[in-house]
Amino acid sequence: MTLLLTDKDREMxxxxxxxxxxxxxxxxxxxxxxxxxxxxxxxxxxxxxxxVYIGDAGLExxxxxxxxxxxxxxxxxxxxxxxxxxxWQEWAVPSEWAxxxxxxxxxxxxxxxIPTWTCAPYQTETRPSFGQQIAxxxxxxxxxxxxxxxxxxxxYPDLFDICCAITGRVPNIGLHITENRxxxxxxxxxxxxxxxxxxxxFYPVLGHFIGKTAHDQIPVIDGMCIVPxxxxxxxxxxxxxxxxAVALFHMIGVTPEAPTLESAFQGKQPQETITVTMDMLxxxxxxxxxxxxxxxDIVVLxxxxxxxxxxxxxxxxxxxxxxxxxxxxxxxxxxxMTQLAKQAGFLAxxxxxxxxxxxxxxxLTTPMLPPEMKYLMTNSAKFAYYTPGLLGRKIAxxxxxxxxxxxxxxxxxRDETLWMD
Amino acid sequence: xxxxxxxxxPIISGSANGIALVSSEPLSFWGGYDWxxxxxxxxxxxxxxxNAKGKILAIPFARGSxxxxxxxxxxxxAQTAPVAIITTATDFFFALAFIVADELYTQPLPLxxxxxxxxxxxxxxxxxxxxxxxxxxxxx
Numbered sequence: 001m002t003l004l005l006t007d008k009d010r011e012m013x014x015x016x017x018x019x020x021x022x023x024x025x026x027x028x029x030x031x032x033x034x035x036x037x038x039x040x041x042x043x044x045x046x047x048x049x050x051x052v053y054i055g056d057a058g059l060e061x062x063x064x065x066x067x068x069x070x071x072x073x074x075x076x077x078x079x080x081x082x083x084x085x086x087x088w089q090e091w092a093v094p095s096e097w098a099x100x101x102x103x104x105x106x107x108x109x110x111x112x113x114i115p116t117w118t119c120a121p122y123q124t125e126t127r128p129s130f131g132q133q134i135a136x137x138x139x140x141x142x143x144x145x146x147x148x149x150x151x152x153x154x155x156y157p158d159l160f161d162i163c164c165a166i167t168g169r170v171p172n173i174g175l176h177i178t179e180n181r182x183x184x185x186x187x188x189x190x191x192x193x194x195x196x197x198x199x200x201x202f203y204p205v206l207g208h209f210i211g212k213t214a215h216d217q218i219p220v221i222d223g224m225c226i227v228p229x230x231x232x233x234x235x236x237x238x239x240x241x242x243x244x245a246v247a248l249f250h251m252i253g254v255t256p257e258a259p260t261l262e263s264a265f266q267g268k269q270p271q272e273t274i275t276v277t278m279d280m281l282x283x284x285x286x287x288x289x290x291x292x293x294x295x296x297d298i299v300v301l302x303x304x305x306x307x308x309x310x311x312x313x314x315x316x317x318x319x320x321x322x323x324x325x326x327x328x329x330x331x332x333x334x335x336x337m338t339q340l341a342k343q344a345g346f347l348a349x350x351x352x353x354x355x356x357x358x359x360x361x362x363x364l365t366t367p368m369l370p371p372e373m374k375y376l377m378t379n380s381a382k383f384a385y386y387t388p389g390l391l392g393r394k395i396a397x398x399x400x401x402x403x404x405x406x407x408x409x410x411x412x413x414r415d416e417t418l419w420m421d
Numbered sequence: 422x423x424x425x426x427x428x429x430x431p432i433i434s435g436s437a438n439g440i441a442l443v444s445s446e447p448l449s450f451w452g453g454y455d456w457x458x459x460x461x462x463x464x465x466x467x468x469x470x471x472n473a474k475g476k477i478l479a480i481p482f483a484r485g486s487x488x489x490x491x492x493x494x495x496x497x498x499a500q501t502a503p504v505a506i507i508t509t510a511t512d513f514f515f516a517l518a519f520i521v522a523d524e525l526y527t528q529p530l531p532l533x534x535x536x537x538x539x540x541x542x543x544x545x546x547x548x549x550x551x552x553x554x555x556x557x558x559x560x561x
Contacts, residue, residue, distance in 0.1 A: 023524065026524070027517075027520055027521065030520050031516065031517060032521060034432055034516045034520075035511065036511075049487045049488065052491065053486065054495050055495040055498075055499070056489045057495045057497070057498040057525070058496045060498075060525060061494070111501060123543075126443045139487050142487070152455060154513070155514075156487060157488075157489065157491075157513060157517050157518075158487055158489075160513075161487075165473060204462060217483065235521070242486070243484075244484060245483070249539065256516070385452075389463045389464055390451070390462075392462075407454050
């Protein structure tokens with residue numbers, strides 16, 4: 001298949017729109033050819049995951065583009081960085097790392113982007129709407145944009161997202177095209193009791209299961225007896241994009257492209273149908289815990305970044321209580337959500353409880369945890385999934401209530417009632 | 422010596438030879454690959470603990486995080502990357518790392534896609550040669 005380029009695409013490729021645009025366009029065109037795209041299409045927004053500092057190569061790439069005068073051509077939000085710009089010194093972040101990570105922040109900020117520094121850009125003002133073509137990086141943001149908002153993005157990797165933002169173009173492939181958004185795998189959760197469906201830890205556990213089960217298929221969830229909220233869908237999506245490569249799911253009667261089974265599958269038959277059992281979910285929940293010990297050093301919440309609604313939900317759970325002196329309690333969020341939570345009065349009870357806040361980044365993307373913190377607990381399947389490999393530490397998974405209670409007890413305690421067969 | 426020839430599709434053309442490291446489980450390089458050493462560190466992955474530096478890595482596709490590309494690029498720069506990757510479908514994440522490495526460091530590494538049934542013939546420890554047409558010669 002030959003890639004059809006417009007006159008303007010060719011101008012960009014020849015360097016008539018500047019050297020940075022030329023570099024971005026040549027990467028874009030090579031990728032479009034790899035993907036067998038017929039043409040490029042316009043986007044209305046981008047979200048840049050390349051901001052996460054990994055090492056010198058990523059920094060060289062960012063600074064190369066910046067030094068060539070790169071500017072984004074569509075509204076572009078920035079993902080978490082490698083640093084909480086104003087609070088990193090309160091933690092164990094080495095100053096050399098901070099210096100390099102900050103250089104990378106400056107490079108991406110210089111390109112005319114919006115410095116949101118969050119992995120939950122769908123909580124910002126630039127949240128895309130139904131049907132918009134966008135180029136988003138960050139796996140949890142991708143699955144949220146496609147599934148919950150009905151915007152259209154492929155799984156854009158680091159380094160490519162910025163090329164799309166600069167040129168304002170993407171290859172017309174995959175999830176940008178209607179017929180590629182049809183469901184393929186049907187997962188029925190009708191056997192799962194309502195009281196578990198109402199519980200916040202159901203969603204990360206189900207998401208973890210779906211990620212492992214779906215492989216490259218688009219999953220469709222049917223049989224829900226309640227309508228989950230945005231944060232629950234966020235947790236589900238983030239989990240499924242960690243244990244698997246899910247970029248889009250449908251939930252019948254809940255997500256915008258799935259008012260009915262027929263519409264979710266675009267009139268086709270599912271390739272496969274699975275009835276989700278309690279056994280499957282209990283196994284999935286067990287996998288999220290990577291420790292045999294009840295030891296606890298720190299509770300970490302906020303992957304993806306804590307929303308205003310989550311702050312609102314947490315405040316009454318901690319109000320009038322105090323965490324154990326040997327345990328830290330950390331919430332990671334964006335500057336914007338933290339400010340809103342503060343204005344709404346949700347932060348005061350948290351501070352009185354002894355909680356700490358980190359913005360701009362999270363425990364996975366900045367080396368903030370001191371070596372003596374070995375035992376973690378979280379309500380996030382994404383934190384649970386990546387902690388053993390990225391941080392080399394032990395982690396236990398529990399509900400939000402379990403996390404609060406454990407922080408108070410000073411050891412891991414979990415309410416198993418809903419998870420009994 | 423047993424031999425086997427697989428006709429793959431060259432996603433990024435190049436030639437390489439090395440020992441195969443094979444798994445039917447997809448892998449996220451972020452949280453799964455230590456670019457400072459080349460060790461596979463996803464403790465839930467069957468290849469956990471193996472070192473992929475200088476090897477030919479065969480996995481179906483990249484799982485999860487969109488940071489996989491950035492980690493692979495670091496590994497290429499630090500010379501701890503596999504010398505080639507074989508997948509079962511065109512993997513966008515791997516392709517991009519190889520294209521950017523070519524752009525920044527003019528270092529082309531081959532990426533080849535093979536059918537799922539051909540993939541099933543590959544075994545860890547195989548001596549593999551890849552040519553720029555995507556032809557994979559397996560010696561064992």
